[in-house]
Amino acid sequence: MVATAKNADGTLTWLRGRNRQRVVEILRTQGQVSQADIARATGLSRTTVSTLVMELKDAGFVVDTEPRSSRRRGGRPAVQLSLRDPGHVVAGIDFGHSHVGVAVADLGHKVLAERRQELDVNRQAAQALDAAARMFAEVLETAGVDRKKVVGAGIGIPGPVDRARGTAGSATILPGWVGLRIAKEMEARLGVPVEIENDANLGAAAELTWGAGRDCSNFAYIKAATGIGAGIVIDGHLLRGATGTAGEIGHTTLDERGLLCYCGNRGCLETVASGPAIVRLVGPVDGTLLSLDQIVERAAAGDVRCRRAIADAGREIGVAVAGLCNLINPNRVIVGGLLSRAGDVLLRAMRESIRRHAVQAAAECVDVRAAVFVERAELLGAVALPLLSVSASQNLR
């Protein structure tokens, strides 16, 4: 029996997923290779390669092929492997709070076409799903790819995900999405298997696949933008928790008597460090409120008021992240989201705060660094999802 990508509790082993991506990449670029070739090229053990290849065969990605030449240099030629169909593609759909992004990529994750549209995703769920389906058809057409070649689609939503039901896991975070069977609805619209995931976990997937988490098996990805969330990877496993809300760091209580949060609690991290909180703190300039984008831009250009607002947010985020460090002891904290574009203004404040609030041993080992991806992190993570978890492609067989 071939091991599947998921453990009994539904946890995905992301490290194995990443290695699976590497094997596919080698098959994609080299066409035909033996398991020994893959082991040499990746540095992975033959046993590991053998397991990965079995998984990929089981999912219908990889097949045995006739050796390229019949020349024999003593003994049987090694069994050659190749992708069943090098023309297969994966798709990613990213629902932000106010936009929809769709991309299609080859199995090496090279993006072939993408689209983005501004839309009130929070309230207009059905319209957002329809728009995504329309854009999906458009990107396939642009890329010149038949729908039958799509092995799976990763879908990101900006809130907790109840994976068992395929729905949004919190009514307060995405009000317009209550009761909507997102996975089912999208499968019906796209005609391909889909997998849903929250935006912070997708950021973590993108960083694990190409970015600041490539060489790391214990890290927390912090998305600091309009909202604040975390994607937590422990020993190569993505932590989802019992109902999928693991990583909702934005709703860590920092002040019981603080401002009322939209989640219904008081004094959450998001009441003092989210995008809207920073915008409020900076206040109007020449009579109008700046956008978070403008504040980050001004901070980078040296505006002291904007720098201070972002540094203060960084300090608060650091308090919550210090708690996370005490609990899970990551060796890296990868900071993404729009706010991360402020660079050291944010990161220095976070590091300082983690040093102050985490236990010394946990604080000393953690490297706080900026994410590689900012704007497209969720979309790229969504594209990476079908290969990180081969379950999405099981209808290939």
Ligand SMILES: [Zn+2]
């Ligand atoms: Zn809250």
